[in-house]
Structure formats: structure tokens, C-alpha cells
Amino acid sequence: MASTATDADAAPGAQPGGGAPRRRLRAGTGRWVLRKLVGASLTLGFVLVFNFVLFRMMPGDPAKTFLRGRQANPERLAQLRDELGLDDPWPVQFGKYLRETLRGNLGDSWSQGNRPVVELIADRLWPTLLLSGTALVLAALVGIWLGARSGWRHGQAFDKGSTGVAIGLYSLPEWWLGLLLLLVFASPAGLNIFPGGGMTDPRGGVDPVLDTLWHLVLPCTTLTLVYIAQYALIMRSSVLDERYAEYLTTARAKGLRDDQVLTRHALPNALLPTLTLFFLSLGFVVSGAITVETVYSWPGLGLLSYEALSGPDIPLLQGLFLVFSVTVILMNLLADLLYPLLDPRVRLS
Amino acid sequence: MNAAPAVPPTARALARQRRRAALRHFWTAYRRDVEGMIGLVLMLGWVVLALTAPVLVDAESLRVTQASGPPLAAPSVDHPLGTDEDGRSLLALIIWGSRVSLLVGLAATVISMVIGTLVGVTAGHFRGRPGGLLDRVTDFFLVIPFLPLAIVLATVLRVRWPTVPQVIAVIVVIGITSWPGTARLVRAQAMAVEGRPYLERARALGGGHWHQIARHVLPNVLPVVFANTTLSVSLAILAETTLSFLGLGDPLRPSWGTVLDGAYSAGAISRGAWWWAIFPGVAVASTVLAFNLCGRATERILDPRLKGRA
Amino acid sequence: MNLLEIRDLRVSYRINGEDLPAVRGVDLDVQAGETVGIAGESGCGKSTLAGAVLRLLPNGTRVTGQVRLAGEDVLSMSWGRLRAVRWNTASIVFQAAMHGLNPVRRIGQQIAEPILVHEPAAGTRRAAARAAELLEQVGVPAWRVRSYPHELSGGQRQRVMIAMALACDPQLIVADEPTTALDVMVQAQVLNLLRDLVRERGVGLLMISHDLSVLADLCDRVAVMYAGRVVEQGPGGRLFTDATHPYARALAAAFPVIGDPASRMAPRGLPGDPPDPRELPSGCPFHPRCPDAVVVCGETDVRLREAGPDRTAACVHVGVTQEREGIR
Numbered sequence: 001m002a003s004t005a006t007d008a009d010a011a012p013g014a015q016p017g018g019g020a021p022r023r024r025l026r027a028g029t030g031r032w033v034l035r036k037l038v039g040a041s042l043t044l045g046f047v048l049v050f051n052f053v054l055f056r057m058m059p060g061d062p063a064k065t066f067l068r069g070r071q072a073n074p075e076r077l078a079q080l081r082d083e084l085g086l087d088d089p090w091p092v093q094f095g096k097y098l099r100e101t102l103r104g105n106l107g108d109s110w111s112q113g114n115r116p117v118v119e120l121i122a123d124r125l126w127p128t129l130l131l132s133g134t135a136l137v138l139a140a141l142v143g144i145w146l147g148a149r150s151g152w153r154h155g156q157a158f159d160k161g162s163t164g165v166a167i168g169l170y171s172l173p174e175w176w177l178g179l180l181l182l183l184v185f186a187s188p189a190g191l192n193i194f195p196g197g198g199m200t201d202p203r204g205g206v207d208p209v210l211d212t213l214w215h216l217v218l219p220c221t222t223l224t225l226v227y228i229a230q231y232a233l234i235m236r237s238s239v240l241d242e243r244y245a246e247y248l249t250t251a252r253a254k255g256l257r258d259d260q261v262l263t264r265h266a267l268p269n270a271l272l273p274t275l276t277l278f279f280l281s282l283g284f285v286v287s288g289a290i291t292v293e294t295v296y297s298w299p300g301l302g303l304l305s306y307e308a309l310s311g312p313d314i315p316l317l318q319g320l321f322l323v324f325s326v327t328v329i330l331m332n333l334l335a336d337l338l339y340p341l342l343d344p345r346v347r348l349s
Numbered sequence: 350m351n352a353a354p355a356v357p358p359t360a361r362a363l364a365r366q367r368r369r370a371a372l373r374h375f376w377t378a379y380r381r382d383v384e385g386m387i388g389l390v391l392m393l394g395w396v397v398l399a400l401t402a403p404v405l406v407d408a409e410s411l412r413v414t415q416a417s418g419p420p421l422a423a424p425s426v427d428h429p430l431g432t433d434e435d436g437r438s439l440l441a442l443i444i445w446g447s448r449v450s451l452l453v454g455l456a457a458t459v460i461s462m463v464i465g466t467l468v469g470v471t472a473g474h475f476r477g478r479p480g481g482l483l484d485r486v487t488d489f490f491l492v493i494p495f496l497p498l499a500i501v502l503a504t505v506l507r508v509r510w511p512t513v514p515q516v517i518a519v520i521v522v523i524g525i526t527s528w529p530g531t532a533r534l535v536r537a538q539a540m541a542v543e544g545r546p547y548l549e550r551a552r553a554l555g556g557g558h559w560h561q562i563a564r565h566v567l568p569n570v571l572p573v574v575f576a577n578t579t580l581s582v583s584l585a586i587l588a589e590t591t592l593s594f595l596g597l598g599d600p601l602r603p604s605w606g607t608v609l610d611g612a613y614s615a616g617a618i619s620r621g622a623w624w625w626a627i628f629p630g631v632a633v634a635s636t637v638l639a640f641n642l643c644g645r646a647t648e649r650i651l652d653p654r655l656k657g658r659a
Numbered sequence: 660m661n662l663l664e665i666r667d668l669r670v671s672y673r674i675n676g677e678d679l680p681a682v683r684g685v686d687l688d689v690q691a692g693e694t695v696g697i698a699g700e701s702g703c704g705k706s707t708l709a710g711a712v713l714r715l716l717p718n719g720t721r722v723t724g725q726v727r728l729a730g731e732d733v734l735s736m737s738w739g740r741l742r743a744v745r746w747n748t749a750s751i752v753f754q755a756a757m758h759g760l761n762p763v764r765r766i767g768q769q770i771a772e773p774i775l776v777h778e779p780a781a782g783t784r785r786a787a788a789r790a791a792e793l794l795e796q797v798g799v800p801a802w803r804v805r806s807y808p809h810e811l812s813g814g815q816r817q818r819v820m821i822a823m824a825l826a827c828d829p830q831l832i833v834a835d836e837p838t839t840a841l842d843v844m845v846q847a848q849v850l851n852l853l854r855d856l857v858r859e860r861g862v863g864l865l866m867i868s869h870d871l872s873v874l875a876d877l878c879d880r881v882a883v884m885y886a887g888r889v890v891e892q893g894p895g896g897r898l899f900t901d902a903t904h905p906y907a908r909a910l911a912a913a914f915p916v917i918g919d920p921a922s923r924m925a926p927r928g929l930p931g932d933p934p935d936p937r938e939l940p941s942g943c944p945f946h947p948r949c950p951d952a953v954v955v956c957g958e959t960d961v962r963l964r965e966a967g968p969d970r971t972a973a974c975v976h977v978g979v980t981q982e983r984e985g986i987r
Contacts, residue, residue, distance in 0.1 A: 249715055250751070253751045264772075
């Protein structure tokens with residue numbers, strides 16, 4: 001056998017040590033990362049232009065809208081127009097807009113006591129992260145478990161039941177599910193055990209952390225149920241794709257138990273699409289709960305968007321739209337960059 | 350079958366024949382799909398209800414001033430699904446609402462299909478710079494979160510052109526926010542067709558771009574587009590409902606979404622008027638589910654890889 | 660005692676409520692240190708046979724008969740016992756190792772896995788060291804333990820599969836198309852590796868291939884399968900040069916011997932396709948494609964009969980020479 005040991009067939013990169021291919025890999029990765037970065041910044045630029053153009057299409061005199069019917073003498077109006085830069089030509093306006101945006105100045109809101117948009121958004125960010133983040137993690141965990149189990153035991157009662165529920169949940173508007181839960185758990189027509197909205201009890205008197213968690217239960221359950229459906233369906237279909245893979249027969253032949261074959265061999269492969277979905281949905285964490293936050297008066301960015309609609313409060317909407325888009329673009333970029341670390345197969349190519 | 354036609358059939362007749370056979374085959378397979386048939390029956394039920402609404406329910410009864418029932422009445426013999434705050438029958442509202450909801454769903458889907466097919470075929474056919482630019486635009490719309498974009502667009506449309514009926518605005522907004530998925534699908538299919546020998550032959554024979562697209566690319570791309578419609582409609586109906594719930598719907602033409610918005614705003618939940626919040630939602634859910642079931646069945650039949658999956 | 664003893668093995672798959680027979684009564688023995696080959700076109704049941712040895716066939720498959728591995732009947736074993744026997748007593752080398760290896764796990768982990776399953780006491784470090792050692796033994800550099808399957812060439816992947824099969828020192832190795840999709844030079848290397856294994860370790864090797872020339876070269880005995888049955892069995896080299904069953908002859912003719920003018924002149928290829936297991940032809944299942952078919956072939960189902968020293972074949976023309984001449 002020693003004789004065959006020397007005549008190994010020539011494999012790509014079969015040299016011991018593999019120094020050369022590894023260096024090449026790094027150069028290729030650098031180019032690839034650069035391409036992803038350029039792509040993301042192009043989309044980002046597109047968002048900025050889009051945002052600018054769209055809101056300049058608004059009719060009327062923004063300065064007047066800004067004052068919202070309050071008495072104003074012509075001097076004050078002219079001063080405002082100057083401040084808002086409304087008399088400049090478009091390119092100058094765009095330049096100013098770009099400069100201010102990059103500085104982190106998104107203007108002042110028209111409602112909400114004319115507070116700076118950035119400040120408003122910062123205030124409302126944490127409740128949203130708490131709600132959506134919790135729901136996302138819960139949904140991913142439960143959904144992956146459900147999907148893996150129903151895919152592995154395809155066609156059995158558990159699979160039929162969980163897939164049916166997933167498709168049903170997938171067909172509901174998420175805020176209507178919120179209304180249903182409110183009806184059942186927080187209304188005189190139902191059980192009336194959970195609070196009907198908000199994040200804390202205005203009367204106080206309870207431990208604030210517990211109080212927040214108590215208020216979190218219903219909105220978080222609603223969002224989780226909606227997200228679970230996606231994870232379960234995707235996970236199920238990728239487990240189905242892997243179910244007859246030959247390496248699973250190898251694993252079985254090795255004497256592994258059925259559950260070991262699933263967790264050690266099928267799942268690492270089947271998880272890849274689901275993990276991609278997870279990273280992509282991180283981008284939607286800040287914008288994904290608009291309607292659910294509205295239903296439960298959860299004081300996050302979603303409710304802020306809803307409030308901005310009445311009026312409408314253009315600078316606030318503009319700022320929110322920018323923040324939502326930028327988050328998604330950045331998280332997409334992150335998902336793109338992380339994927340090769342998850343899947344060894346794309347590391348080289 | 351030995352009776353050969355005296356004149357050899359033209360290529361076009363042959364193609365039409367083949368397409369008809371494929372359709373027949375599809376229907377035979379579809380009929381055997383239980384889930385798909387449930388979806389289809391449910392879907393047709395709603396369509397018939399929407400079409401016959403003027404016969405079933407007097408439109409006048411939807412006017413707040415003409416409403417006959419007591420406000421917030423629980424379901425009873427007179428008002429099987431109860432009444433809203435103004436004493437209007439929820440049954441009547443739901444029947445009439447189906448017209449708006451389905452109309453918006455279908456019209457928005459048509460818009461998104463047309464834009465998606467145009468962009469996808471163009472991006473797939475003209476590779477290089479024009480294709481690359483279209484890919485980037487598609488990427489942009491694909492990346493931007495749907496609801497914030499729709500909210501912003503709807504707001505701008507409403508403020509900029511206040512006279513346009515809000516229904517139209519909603520249709521346009523959903524249409525132009527939901528095409529990128531179709532474009533991606535079409536582009537992939539168009540690029541697959543681009544590599545086939547008959548297109549190379551058409552190119553070699555000097556067929557212009559228009560000829561190539563109209564005669565070769567489109568016929569191969571459209572089935573993919575049509576197979577995708579039911580899933581698009583369900584998404585569009587959901588989107589309409591959500592926009593209406595956020596107050597961007599048309600107050601003059603009540604859809605299921607606006608009825609639900611009304612229920613929420615009027616505090617139906619805390620007032621215990623469960624029927625007001627439940628029944629319109631059931632209508633939405635059952636319609637969306639019906640379209641989803643049809644879409645899934647179509648996918649199952651057209652993609653043999655999925656066969657055997659419940 | 661035979662290492663592997665298969666008696667009247669019958670396997671049918673259940674697809675859409677229909678029973679599809681894949682193996683229809685096969686007897687086969689493999690002794691320690693012996694290499695037995697199974698040849699046949701795809702769909703003849705040879706891979707099903709391989710799967711049946713370790714009961715690896717999909718749920719709902721009906722398997723009857725006996726598969727005795729080192730004296731124990733595999734088909735009636737408890738699940739726990741079966742898991743203990745798998746890989747420890749018999750292991751499998753799958754074809755085209757691209758899909759037989761898990762794409763997202765490192766090679767070292769995959770080789771060490773059965774060691775840890777069957778002797779947990781070995782510990783991760785010892786199992787990893789053993790994996791590296793096994794790789795060296797099959798001619799793959801030990802540093803490859805950290806590689807993923809796609810980073811190796813086809814030949815190397817096949818070697819990895821073989822190293823993996825050796826992990827628990829099995830008595831029997833089943834090799835299912837181990838050289839398919841490899842180019843000729845690499846194929847020869849892999850075959851040499853297998854030959855050395857049998858010689859040095861005294862394992863039994865059950866080798867499955869559609870390529871009769873591969874088997875003729877390597878195997879002590881070869882069985883040719885057609886439509887779920889063995890149609891001819893005999894010593895490896897002889898069977899290739901003077902097959903008695905018309906199907907075995909056709910299969911042999913499909914792989915010419917270089918430098919042998921007779922094989923160049925012989926008619927090659929076989930008309931028709933293997934039969935649909937749902938509607939097997941009456942009588943001898945091969946008769947619709949058989950150049951030597953006579954009327955009886957469509958009526959009587961011929962079982963294996965003596966066809967010379969150490970040889971059996973399932974054909975009416977075999978062993979009744981005078982009669983055959985008479986018919987002609």
C-alpha cells in the first residue's frame with residue numbers, strides 16, 4: 001500500500017501545505033468583498049437620490065406647511081425659506097441634503113414638537129429592537145425546529161399539521177393576528193389578562209422590567225407567529241431537499257442513530273438557506289413591525305411611522321425611510337459577507 | 350392516428366397545438382391536487398360574490414346615513430355578521446368590500462407583471478450595460494423594505510395629486526413596489542432561453558431584437574409569469590389590506606382593510622365588538638389562503654422536483 | 660463459515676402504492692480475503708443488493724430472505740444491534756464520492772465519526788489521529804484532514820471514502836461503483852488500492868460495477884445480474900473472456916480488450932432497454948433482447964444451472980448442448 005501512497009493523482013492544489021492556493025484565495029476574496037461593498041454603496045446612493053427626489057415632488061410651499069397655519073409675517077417666511085434652502089437650485093439643495101444627512105442631521109419633524117428627527121428615531125429605536133429582535137430569535141429557533149422535524153418526518157401527521165398552520169399563518173395580515181390576540185387576551189369580550197397596549201403601565205407601581213416584559217408578551221407572540229411560518233416553511237423545504245442525499249446514507253451506514261443523522265449531517269446542510277433568511281431579516285428588524293406596533297401602541301419606530309402618516313410629517317417619514325433602507329442594505333451586505341464563512345463550498349469560488 | 354393532414358401543419362399551428370396539450374395536461378394534474386382544488390373553489394366563490402355584489406346587496410345600504418341596523422349589534426338573524434358603529438350590516442360591507450380588495454389585488458398584479466416582464470426580458474436579452482443597469486434598479490427595489498416604501502409612495506401620491514381616487518393610488522403603489530420579484534424570475538428564464546439553439550438560429554438569420562423577443566423569448570417566459578400570478582395576487586391583497594389599515598386606503602370605496610381600520614380606530618376591541626374585527630379579517634385570510642393554495646399547487650405541478658411534498 | 664451469506668434475497672420498493680421488485684431471489688457468498696464482483700446495467704438491482712447488506716434501503720421497502728453477516732442475520736436484527744454492526748463489521752464505499760461525503764464537514768471529522776460512534780472511549784484526539792493515519796494509508800496527505808470534500812480531486816475523494824470505510828477495521832467492505840466517473844489512470848490507482856487492502860488485511864470485498872472489465876481484473880468471482888437476478892456466476896477472468904449467458908456475453912463485448920482482435924470483431928452493444936420492473940417479460944426476462952432466444956425462452960423461467968467447473972448460468976442453452984444444436 002505504501003507504493004500507492006506516493007502516486008496520488010494530481011488534484012487541484014494537491015501540493016502539501018497548500019500555500020499557493022490559499023494566497024490566491026485571499027486575493028479573490030478581497031476583490032469579491034470590494035464588489036459587494038461597491039454594490040451596497042451604489043444602492044445606498046440610489047436610496048439617497050430617491051429619497052431626495054420623491055419628497056421634493058411635494059406640492060405647495062414647504063415653509064408654509066412647516067408653520068402649519070400659524071400666523072407668520074412675510075419676513076419670518078422668507079427667513080424660513082432661506083433656512084430650509086428652498087430658494088437654491090436643485091443641485092445645491094441636493095448637495096446640502098447630502099451633507100446634512102451624512103452629518104446625521106435629518107431635519108426637524110413637523111409634528112412631535114418639532115424635535116429633530118434623529119432624536120425621535122433614537123428614542124424609539126430601543127423598543128423596536130427589543131420587540132422585533134426577541135420575536136426574530138424566538139421565531140428562528142422554533143421555526144427551524146418545526147421545519148426540520150416536519151421535513152424529516154415528511155408526510156406524517158406532525159408534518160401535515162405544522163405545514164398547514166404555517167401556510168395559514170402566512171396568509172394572515174400580521175396586524176389582524178394582533179387584533180385577534182387582543183380580542184382573546186386583552187378585551188372584555190375575551191380573557192382580559194394582558195395589557196391592551198403600550199410598553200409600561202402609566203400608573204407605575206410595578207417593577208419596570210417585569211412590567212415591560214408583561215407588555216411585550218402579546219406583540220412579541222404576534223410577530224413570532226408570523227415569522228415562524230417563514231422559517232418553518234423554508235427549513236422544511238431545505239430538509240426535504242437533503243433528505244435523499246447520498247451522504248445521509250453514508251451517515252446511516254456508519255451506525256448513527258436517526259436523530260444523529262439529522263443533527264450532524266442533514267441540518268448543517270439544510271440550515272444554510274435558513275441562516276441566509278435570518279441574516280436578511282435582521283435588516284427588517286427595525287422596519288418589520290410597523291403594523292404590529294401600531295396595533296399594540298408599542299412606542300417604537302413602527303408606531304412613529306404611523307404617527308408620521310397623519311399630517312403627514314414629511315421630514316419624519318423621510319428620515320424613517322432612510323433609516324429603514326440603510327439598515328436593510330447594511331444587513332444584506334453583512335449577510336453576503338458572512339455567507340462564505342457558513343458554507344465552505346463558496347469559500348473558494 | 351394514421352390520418353396525416355394533407356397539408357403539413359405550420360410551425361405556429363404546431364406550437365399552438367403543443368401549448369393546448371400542455372394546458373390540458375396541467376389541468377388533469379391540477380384536478381388531482383386536493384389542496385389546489387380547495388383553493389380554486391374558494392377563490393372562485395369570492396370572485397362570484399364580488400361580481401354579483403350589486404345584485405345581492407343594495408349599495409345604498411352602505412351609506413352611513415342610510416344604514417338601517419342598530420349600531421354595534423352582535424350577529425343575529427337580521428344581521429348575520431353583526432353591524433358596525435353606524436349600524437351598517439357587516440355582511441353587506443364584506444360583500445362589497447370583496448370587489449375593492451379583489452380589484453386592487455388583480456390590478457396591482459397586472460401592473461407588477463407587466464413591469465416585471467418588461468424589465469426582466471430586457472435585462473435578460475440585452476446583456477452588458479443596459480442589462481446591468483436594470484439589474485441594479487431591480488436590486489434597489491428588491492432591497493428596500495416593502496412597507497416603508499409603499500407608505501412613502503402612497504403619501505407622496507396623495508399629497509401631490511389629491512384628486513386621484515385613492516384606490517388608483519393604492520393599486521399603483523402596490524404595482525410599482527412588487528414587480529422586482531417577477532423581474533428576477535423572468536430574467537432568469539429569459540437568460541435560459543437566450544442560450545437555446547433556436548434563438549441562435551434566429552439571430553444568425555438576422556432576426557431583429559423585436560422578432561427574437563416577441564417570437565422566442567416571450568412565449569417561453571410568459572408561462573413562468575402566469576404560474577406566478579396567484580401568489581402575486583395574494584401578496585397584493587395582503588398589501589392593500591395593510592395600507593388600508595394604516596389609513597392609506599380609499600374611504601369612499603370600503604375594502605376589507607378599510608372596514609378593519611374602522612373597527613380598530615373605533616375601539617371595537619375594547620368595546621367587545623368582536624364580530625367587527627373578526628369577520629372582515631376572515632374574508633381577507635380565506636381569500637389570501639385560496640390564492641396561496643392555488644399558487645402552491647401550480648408550483649408543485651410545474652416543478653417536478655417538488656413532487657411528493659404536501 | 661462464509662463472511663457474507665445471502666440466500667434467496669428479494670427486495671421490492673413501494674412506489675405510489677405499487678410494488679416494484681428490484682431484487683428477485685439472489686444467492687451470494689463472500690469469504691474473508693475474497694473479492695466478489697457484481698456486474699449489470701443500471702437498474703438491474705446491484706445497488707439495491709449492496710444496500711440490503713446493511714439494511715440501508717428506504718423505509719417501506721420489503722426485504723425477504725436471509726443476509727447473514729459473520730453468522731448473524733442482518734434482516735432480523737434489532738435496530739440497536741444493526742447500528743453496532745454497521746461500519747464495524749461491514750462498511751460501504753459509495754460511488755462518485757462527491758455526494759457520498761458531507762459537503763460541509765471536514766474530511767477528518769467524517770473519517771473519525773464512525774470511530775467515535777463505535778468506540779466512544781477512543782476520544783476525539785485519538786480518533787482524529789487515526790483519521791490522519793488512515794488518509795496516509797490510502798495515499799492522501801494527512802494535512803487533508805482539515806479540507807472539505809470539494810477541495811479534493813475525484814480520485815482523492817474516492818480514497819477518502821476508502822479510508823473512511825477502513826475506520827473501524829471491518830471484516831467486509833462493500834464498494835458500490837467505486838471507480839465510476841474517475842478517469843482511467845485514477846481508476847487503476849483506486850483499484851490497486853482496493854486489491855492491496857484485500858491482500859494485506861484479509862477483508863472480504865463485495866465490488867459492484869457496471870464495468871465488467873474492472874471486475875474481471877480485480878475479482879475472484881463475478882456474478883452478472885439482470886432484472887433482479889444473477890444470470891451468470893463464475894471466476895472473474897474466465898467470465899469475461901468466455902461468458903455463456905448471452906447477456907453476460909453482450910456485457911463483456913461492450914468493453915473491448917485492447918490488443919485482442921477477436922473482441923474488436925465481436926458484435927457490440929445490446930438492442931433495447933432493461934425491462935420495466937412493473938411488467939417483466941414472461942419466461943426468461945432477457946428473451947426480448949436476446950440474440951439467441953428460442954420459443955421456450957418466452958415460456959419458461961430458467962434458474963441458475965451448472966455451466967462448467969465453478970460456473971452457473973441461467974439460460975436454456977446452457978448444459979444441454981445437444982438439445983441446443985437440435986433446436987438450431
